[in-house]
Amino acid sequence: MRVVIAEDLALLRDGLTRLLHAFDFEVVAAVDNGPALLPALLDKRPDVAVVDVRLPPTFTDEGLQAAIEARTRIPGLPVLVLSQHVEQLYARELLADRTGAIGYLLKDRVSNVGQFVDAVRRVAAGGTVMDPEVIAELLANRSGAEPLHALTAREREVLGLMAEGRSNAAIAGRLFVTEKAVSKHINSIFSKLGMPPSEDDNRRVLAVLTYLNA
Amino acid sequence: MGRMDHPIATRLPPWLRRRLTQGGQALLLAVLSVSANIVLLVLSVLSLAFTVLGAGLFAFPAVTAAVRELANHNRRVAGAWTGREIPVPYRPEPAQPTVWRRYRWVVTDPATWRDLLWLLLSIPVGLVLGLLPLVLLVYGLEGLLGVPVLLWALDVWYGYGAIWPADTLGKALLALPQGALILFFGGVTGELLHRMHGGFTRGLLAPTPSAALHQRVRQLTETRSQTVDAQAAELRRIERDLHDGAQARLVALSMSIGLAEELMSRDPEAAQRLMAEAREASGQALGELRDLVRGIHPPVLAERGLAGALAALALKLPLPVEVDAELPGRPLAPVESAVYFVAAELLANVAKHSAARSAWLRLRYGDGRLVLVVGDDGVGGADPAGGTGLRGIERRLAAFDGTMFVASPPGGPTTVTMELPCELSSPKTSPSSGTG
Numbered sequence: 001m002r003v004v005i006a007e008d009l010a011l012l013r014d015g016l017t018r019l020l021h022a023f024d025f026e027v028v029a030a031v032d033n034g035p036a037l038l039p040a041l042l043d044k045r046p047d048v049a050v051v052d053v054r055l056p057p058t059f060t061d062e063g064l065q066a067a068i069e070a071r072t073r074i075p076g077l078p079v080l081v082l083s084q085h086v087e088q089l090y091a092r093e094l095l096a097d098r099t100g101a102i103g104y105l106l107k108d109r110v111s112n113v114g115q116f117v118d119a120v121r122r123v124a125a126g127g128t129v130m131d132p133e134v135i136a137e138l139l140a141n142r143s144g145a146e147p148l149h150a151l152t153a154r155e156r157e158v159l160g161l162m163a164e165g166r167s168n169a170a171i172a173g174r175l176f177v178t179e180k181a182v183s184k185h186i187n188s189i190f191s192k193l194g195m196p197p198s199e200d201d202n203r204r205v206l207a208v209l210t211y212l213n214a
Numbered sequence: 215m216g217r218m219d220h221p222i223a224t225r226l227p228p229w230l231r232r233r234l235t236q237g238g239q240a241l242l243l244a245v246l247s248v249s250a251n252i253v254l255l256v257l258s259v260l261s262l263a264f265t266v267l268g269a270g271l272f273a274f275p276a277v278t279a280a281v282r283e284l285a286n287h288n289r290r291v292a293g294a295w296t297g298r299e300i301p302v303p304y305r306p307e308p309a310q311p312t313v314w315r316r317y318r319w320v321v322t323d324p325a326t327w328r329d330l331l332w333l334l335l336s337i338p339v340g341l342v343l344g345l346l347p348l349v350l351l352v353y354g355l356e357g358l359l360g361v362p363v364l365l366w367a368l369d370v371w372y373g374y375g376a377i378w379p380a381d382t383l384g385k386a387l388l389a390l391p392q393g394a395l396i397l398f399f400g401g402v403t404g405e406l407l408h409r410m411h412g413g414f415t416r417g418l419l420a421p422t423p424s425a426a427l428h429q430r431v432r433q434l435t436e437t438r439s440q441t442v443d444a445q446a447a448e449l450r451r452i453e454r455d456l457h458d459g460a461q462a463r464l465v466a467l468s469m470s471i472g473l474a475e476e477l478m479s480r481d482p483e484a485a486q487r488l489m490a491e492a493r494e495a496s497g498q499a500l501g502e503l504r505d506l507v508r509g510i511h512p513p514v515l516a517e518r519g520l521a522g523a524l525a526a527l528a529l530k531l532p533l534p535v536e537v538d539a540e541l542p543g544r545p546l547a548p549v550e551s552a553v554y555f556v557a558a559e560l561l562a563n564v565a566k567h568s569a570a571r572s573a574w575l576r577l578r579y580g581d582g583r584l585v586l587v588v589g590d591d592g593v594g595g596a597d598p599a600g601g602t603g604l605r606g607i608e609r610r611l612a613a614f615d616g617t618m619f620v621a622s623p624p625g626g627p628t629t630v631t632m633e634l635p636c637e638l639s640s641p642k643t644s645p646s647s648g649t650g
Contacts, residue, residue: 054517061517085504085513089526108500111493141532 001124004046005030006037006063007082008055016050016110023117034062041070041077048124052107053083053090064090068097075099080123082107086131088138091212095128100205103129103165122165128208129165138212148211150192158185163208230351233404237348239291244344246284247336254281255333265317275316278326285329285419288336292415295408303328303421306432325425332418343411350400357393361386441613455506463499467492511551520550524557524575531565531573539577543638545584552614553577553586553634556607560588560630563603568592568628579638586632594626607632 003025007013010032017027029040034055041049049070055062067079080103081094094102103123109131110116119129138160148156154175161171168186172179193210195203226234258281261273282304289300303325308315320326357374375392377385421429474488507513515523521539528535544550557575564573570592578585598604598620608618616634 054513059516083513085508087514087526088529089514089518089522092529106500106504108497111496137530141530 001047001121002026002028002044003120004028004037004040004044004049004051006032006034006040006049006051006055006066008032008052012052012107019110019113020050020117020120025120033057034066037063037066038070041066042073045074045077048078048080048120050080050082050120053081061090064093068093071097071099071102076101076126078123078126079103080105080120080129082110086133088134088212091130091134095205095209095212098205098209100128101126103127104134105129105131106133119165127165128163128205130163130208130212132164134212135160135163151189155185155189155192158182159189159207159211162186162204163211229401233347233351233401236295236404236408237351241344241348244340247340247344250284251333251337251340254284255330255337258330258333271313271317275320278320278329281326281329281333285332288415289419292412292419296412296416298416300416300420301426301429303419303425303429305428324422328418328422332415335418336414339414340411343407343414347400347404347407350396351404354393354395354397354400357389357396360393361389437612440609444609452506452510455502459502460499460506463495463502467495467499470495511547512554515550515554519544520553521577523550523554524577527554527558527561528575531561533565533570534572535561535564536572536574538575541577541579541584541638543579543640545636545638549584549614549634549636552610552616553584553632556610556618556632557586557588559603559607560632563596564588564590564592564628567596568594568626570626570628582635582637584634584636586634587629588632589627589629592626592628593624594622594628595624596620596622596628596630 001024003020005013005016005020005027007016007030013030013032017030020027028044028046031037031040032055034057037051037055049067051063051067053061053064055066064081067081071077071079075097076099078101079094081090082105083090084107086104086106091104094104101123103119105116105119109119122129148159151159157175158171161174166174168179168182172182175182189207190203193207195206254277257277258274261270261277264270264273286302289302293300305319305323305325308319311319360374374386374389375396377388377392470488470492474485474492477485477488512523514526518526519541521541524539525537528537545553561573561575564570568590570590573588573590573592575589576585576587596604598608598618604618604620611618611632611634614634614636616632618633619631620628621631622628
């Protein structure tokens with residue numbers, strides 16, 4: 001799998017390169033600044049990009065902007081965005097094009113190598129992976145808001161785990177229920193949120209979007 | 215059309231109505247200046263004279279307090295006339311007032327003596343400037359409206375203007391052009407006299423340049439010491455948080471790693487456990503550092519500026535907050551940070567105390583001032599004097615000459631308006647550096 005990395009700190013850039021290399025990713029470009037990122041994404045067309053939000057020269061949100069820009073040129077280009085802090089505002093902006101294949105994680109999550117690599121693969125496969133901290137904030141603040149109030153507490157929990165990018169099997173393991181029970185919950189969520197039967201992946205993305213925009 | 219309850223008032227042309235109102239105010243002030251000024255002036259002089267006997271020590275500060283009330287009223291009125299507020303020039307009251315200290319405080323303040331001078335001068339000045347416009351207006355109107363009376367009273371003692379007596383129809387009709395002329399003159403000079411009165415009041419009652427400077431220095435000294443205190447406290451808090459939090463965790467972390475290194479060959483399982491522990495500790499340390507950084511300077515503020523950071527802030531609250539923030543450029547970093555934390559505190563108050571269903575936030579820049587308004591549809595009754603939060607905000611703003619105004623009637627809604635003078639940089643310049 002071909003991957004582009006954008007990270008300005010050499011220590012982290014090399015670490016990420018080494019880590020992904022160890023899991024059979026091919027790092028086709030590793031850039032250390034914002035202006036170099038967009039051309040790298042457009043030229044190399046990687047299977048997935050791992051991008052730091054804040055990059056030189058302005059040290060604002062250049063990485064995020066480049067990722068969003070690249071995805072308008074190449075719709076659905078898989079991007080996993082990393083940051084020292086997570087903001088719901090950024091999560092919404094990343095999800096706004098509704099094409100999925102997006103991830104938004106705290107940099108800390110890299111330390112759990114297995115889960116991190118899993119997240120990269122999920123994003124590359126078109127999934128949506130949101131940091132548990134984004135989800136936790138939502139659960140604390142917006143669980144009563146429209147249109148989620150129709151969901152049961154359990155269904156909200158399942159939706160939160162879906163937003164974190166977990167598979168049905170992982171959700172089942174986490175909640176100590178069968179996979180069948182999980183898919184029942186998920187179907188109930190889809191129908192309560194008024195999502196017609198369609199390709200499952202896309203519905204998952206839409207459900208997560210509804211959740212994040214509540 | 216017009217208001218039904220004032221049919222006559224609505225029939226008068228607006229300029230005349232305004233003149234009459236102004237004239238009425240001036241008349242009221244003139245009456246006040248005669249009666250109150252004379253009384254207070256006499257009392258002041260008497261109480262000063264009685265200082266020798268000791269009674270003045272009590273009486274003079276008391277009389278001065280009354281004089282200041284009157285002067286402050288005149289400051290407000292004249293400020294409204296001239297469209298520019300007249301600041302109050304008095305020195306602050308002594309901290310632990312004894313009789314002697316209060317007396318000294320009053321006597322040594324030059325503003326006290328300027329007030330007395332104003333009391334004296336405003337008796338004639340107020341009478342002339344205050345009465346003249348109204349007299350001209352009323353007499354002019356009489357000339358216009360009084361013709362029927364003159365006609366009816368022909369051949370009697372009655373007359374108008376330069377024509378005495380008005381004993382023929384022709385003479386009586388001459389009142390019309392005279393009245394019009396006087397009315398016109400009153401209309402033209404009214405505004406001018408009014409402004410002269412305002413200028414006179416400002417001249418004597420506004421702080422002298424040196425008093426204004428004194429006041430400014432005192433205020434700056436106060437806010438500077440507050441700012442220095444607040445900063446020192448903030449640094450102490452950061453030091454403590456780092457020392458007890460991230461630093462301690464990193465020590466534990468390096469211990470775990472060192473131990474795992476030792477155990478690697480002898481007991482790989484234990485080594486693996488230690489490494490997992492180490493990873494967890496690193497996660498906790500990172501979390502603590504993240505919280506700390508957020509408290510020092512929120513990263514989203516560096517990345518998105520004030521408007522973006524406020525939008526991000528609104529999403530963190532448990533109630534819907536509508537954000538309408540538009541700035542033509544970026545304020546300096548300290549201002550951005552202060553306004554952000556003020557908004558955070560205000561919105562946290564809304565979430566905690568107001569029982570509001572929704573809130574809104576508006577940020578604008580104009581006339582060299584940044585204006586932030588936060589409102590909610592909650593229960594109201596927020597008291598700036600009561601909460602430490604609101605007072606903390608006032609202190610934070612004071613360092614930037616900012617002000618806060620709270621409107622929160624019982625039953626709501628609450629709006630808090632913050633104003634802060636500052637300059638904006640052009641939107642193109644890059645913000646402070648850092649790394650993420």
